[in-house]
Amino acid sequence: MTAENAADAPTRSKWRFLLPLAAFLVLAVLLFVGLGLNPREVPSPLVGKSAPHFELPQLHRPDQRFSEQDMRGKVWLLNVWASWCASCRDEHPVLVELAKSGVMPIIGLNYKDKREDGIAWLARFGDPYVLSAFDEKGKVGIDYGVYGVPETYVIDKAGVIRYKRIGIVTPQIVSQKILPLVRELNREK
Amino acid sequence: MKSKLLTALLLLAVALPASAGEAAPTAADVALEKRVMAISEELRCLVCQNQTIADSNAGLAVDLRNEVREKLAAGMSEREIIDFMVARYGDFVLYRPPVKITTVLLWFGPALLLALGLWLFLRTVLRRRASAMAPLSSTEHARAAALLKNTEGDR
Numbered sequence: 001m002t003a004e005n006a007a008d009a010p011t012r013s014k015w016r017f018l019l020p021l022a023a024f025l026v027l028a029v030l031l032f033v034g035l036g037l038n039p040r041e042v043p044s045p046l047v048g049k050s051a052p053h054f055e056l057p058q059l060h061r062p063d064q065r066f067s068e069q070d071m072r073g074k075v076w077l078l079n080v081w082a083s084w085c086a087s088c089r090d091e092h093p094v095l096v097e098l099a100k101s102g103v104m105p106i107i108g109l110n111y112k113d114k115r116e117d118g119i120a121w122l123a124r125f126g127d128p129y130v131l132s133a134f135d136e137k138g139k140v141g142i143d144y145g146v147y148g149v150p151e152t153y154v155i156d157k158a159g160v161i162r163y164k165r166i167g168i169v170t171p172q173i174v175s176q177k178i179l180p181l182v183r184e185l186n187r188e189k
Numbered sequence: 190m191k192s193k194l195l196t197a198l199l200l201l202a203v204a205l206p207a208s209a210g211e212a213a214p215t216a217a218d219v220a221l222e223k224r225v226m227a228i229s230e231e232l233r234c235l236v237c238q239n240q241t242i243a244d245s246n247a248g249l250a251v252d253l254r255n256e257v258r259e260k261l262a263a264g265m266s267e268r269e270i271i272d273f274m275v276a277r278y279g280d281f282v283l284y285r286p287p288v289k290i291t292t293v294l295l296w297f298g299p300a301l302l303l304a305l306g307l308w309l310f311l312r313t314v315l316r317r318r319a320s321a322m323a324p325l326s327s328t329e330h331a332r333a334a335a336l337l338k339n340t341e342g343d344r
Contacts, residue, residue: 039238045279112248138252145277147235147249 044145044164051078051155052143059110059118059132066107066133068159075185077106077178078153079129079169080141082113083121085149091168092125098174099128104182108132111141111149154178156185225258228267232257232274233284241284 046052055067068078079095081088099106108129110118115134122132135141144153147166154163163181165173229243234250242250242257253274260270274282286292325333 042235042279042281045276138248142252142256143277145279147278 041166042147044161044166046145046153046161047164049161051153051159051161052140054133054135054140054143056109056133056135056140059108059115059122059134061131062115062134066131068155071105071107071155072159073157075104075157075182076155077104077182078109078144078155079106080109080111080144080146080149080151081132082111082149083117084113085111087168088150089125091150091170092128094169094171094174095128096126097171098169098178103179104186105130109140109144110134111146112136112138152178154181154185157188221258221261224261224267225254228257228261228270229254231271231284233282235278235282 051068053068055065058064058066077098081091095106106129108131110132112135115136118132118134122129133140138146144151150168152165152169153161156162162185163177165177169178226243230241232242232253234240234242234245234247234253236247236249237245240250242253244250257270260273265273271283280287280289286295288296
């Protein structure tokens with residue numbers, strides 16, 4: 001660099017060597033935030049839409065059927081579970097506890113399971129569900145965009161999905177997300 | 190040697206369930222199967238996110254392939270089936286994300302970075318060349334002469 005040039009822009013070039021560092025910091029922050037994101041949590045297009053219609057036999061009473069229409073006028077939880085699903089077992093005590101509180105009815109969707117396995121599983125770990133619908137082929141699961149059991153939906157009185165949880169429902173999710181939302185939805189007419 | 194054996198065993202352990210899980214539904218209609226695969230190539234398997242449902246043998250991928258097959262057999266068009274999947278699983282199910290405001294950076298970010306890099310590179314090269322060619326000014330001549338004199342004086 002010539003002396004003239006250096007004299008031209010002493011202030012401009014004084015901090016220029018910090019530019020790569022700044023760029024690095026920006027990138028580092030971006031990547032760090034990225035680390036905290038869970039790629040498995042895909043935003044569901046169903047939130048804010050009517051819960052897809054289905055009609056399925058019940059798990060315990062094969063001759064009785066259940067449809068999401070039966071829950072019209074109630075705020076309720078739809079929980080997708082299966083006896084083969086390991087994380088459902090982790091989630092289960094939270095649901096049993098929530099059912100005891102009686103804040104809202106919980107309906108189970110027994111997803112791609114064997115009937116006797118599902119019934120035995122509930123007998124062993126407790127049954128938090130008002131009833132479970134039996135989705136043997138997983139067709140209803142596809143309509144609800146299920147891809148990782150367990151999944152949980154909060155559905156309002158008008159039958160609109162208001163919240164979806166992919167993965168296990170933790171006590172934090174219950175106290176911070178589900179309970180406040182259900183209270184709010186119950187106030188709606 | 191021991192580690193080689195271990196590696197071989199591990200590889201085998203990985204390969205075995207993969208082949209055991211193979212589910213190749215036999216469709217009599219080869220043309221239909223071709224269309225099923227063509228659509229499946231466009232759909233992401235949400236369980237194993239870097240695979241399409243054509244590549245994956247996860248339970249959900251098999252189910253979705255069957256769903257595609259049934260819908261094709263029922264006379265639905267490719268477009269309708271893709272829309273059906275997007276309505277349930279969101280844009281994420283598309284293996285090629287659509288160009289939208291939220292995906293502009295994804296689509297054009299790399300080109301933008303390349304352009305920025307080229308611009309910086311060219312600017313640096315041109316500046317260097319310009320400063321190398323520029324003749325010395327009189328003050329610079331004087332400074333150079335003074336410096337030279339100093340070094341001679343030191344000897």
